[in-house]
Amino acid sequence: xxxxxxxxxxxxxxxxxxxxxxxxxxxxxxxxxxxxxxxxxxxxxxxxxxxxxxxxxxxxxxxxxxxxxxxxxxxxxxxxxxxxxxxxxxxxxxxxxxxxxxxxxxxxxxx
Amino acid sequence: xxxxxxxxxxxxxxxxxxxxxxxxxxxxxxxxxxxxxxxxxxxxxxxxxxxxxxxxxxxxxxxxxxxxxxxxxxxxxxxxxxxxxxxxxxxxxxxxxxxxxxxxxxxxxxx
DNA sequence: AAAAGTGGTAACTAAATGGTAACTAAAGGC
DNA sequence: GCCTTTAGTTACCATTTAGTTACCACTTTT
Numbered sequence: 001x002x003x004x005x006x007x008x009x010x011x012x013x014x015x016x017x018x019x020x021x022x023x024x025x026x027x028x029x030x031x032x033x034x035x036x037x038x039x040x041x042x043x044x045x046x047x048x049x050x051x052x053x054x055x056x057x058x059x060x061x062x063x064x065x066x067x068x069x070x071x072x073x074x075x076x077x078x079x080x081x082x083x084x085x086x087x088x089x090x091x092x093x094x095x096x097x098x099x100x101x102x103x104x105x106x107x108x109x110x111x
Numbered sequence: 112x113x114x115x116x117x118x119x120x121x122x123x124x125x126x127x128x129x130x131x132x133x134x135x136x137x138x139x140x141x142x143x144x145x146x147x148x149x150x151x152x153x154x155x156x157x158x159x160x161x162x163x164x165x166x167x168x169x170x171x172x173x174x175x176x177x178x179x180x181x182x183x184x185x186x187x188x189x190x191x192x193x194x195x196x197x198x199x200x201x202x203x204x205x206x207x208x209x210x211x212x213x214x215x216x217x218x219x220x221x222x
Numbered sequence: 223a224a225a226a227g228t229g230g231t232a233a234c235t236a237a238a239t240g241g242t243a244a245c246t247a248a249a250g251g252c
Numbered sequence: 253g254c255c256t257t258t259a260g261t262t263a264c265c266a267t268t269t270a271g272t273t274a275c276c277a278c279t280t281t282t
Binding site: 013014015016017018019023025028029032088091092095096097098099100101102103104105106107108 | 124125126127128129130134136139140143199202203205206207208209210211212213214215216217218219
């Protein structure tokens, strides 16, 4: 299809941009889980029981690469790893907060 | 870690809830595209050029089923269909707006 | 000895998502 | 006759993402 001189919205779409960072099935929940606390791997897994450890690891790695979370590894036995939000991750909190609000108003008290 | 009477976050997680409605790869962009205008199928497709017509159709159907958008079909030849946000769809605008804001601040003017 | 505790990895399978091509309808243009 | 327009549908295949199961490394506790 030929675009007759019309500029597509997508090219400059900020929503597309954020979705590339937090668009995964689990990423918003993981960030939401870390919104106010530093948490260990096992803690996150316990709070999101239906995610597998493999997928959780993958998603955490991607979030780390995108500079939204910080991973700190302590070389102890047994091992300990702590995850927390970076400044950039914290800057997402208005977005997560609006999602939370909407969910509370439109889903939670509807059933 | 033993959950000492602690309920998992997920069970009552409002973020999980909203993600079931708008968690798809394209849904936030489609809603964002309809945020202030009623649009025809072809218009939406033109504004989101990288989505195929088939997938756009599927996503629109799902949004319609979830009562976020309204589909009005005019039985003309050639066919005409108009999409717009329902009240529930409009209620998502703070979420989309925060996503847009974050995208503008953190991605668009960063390159 | 063996299990518990921690944060993973590897190999494999399943599910979700995305894509193309060909087809439909009725009227108008060449 | 054939092409164009519009908003799809159908069939089929490819790709991407997610899930399952088993296993490791290392120390302390049972």
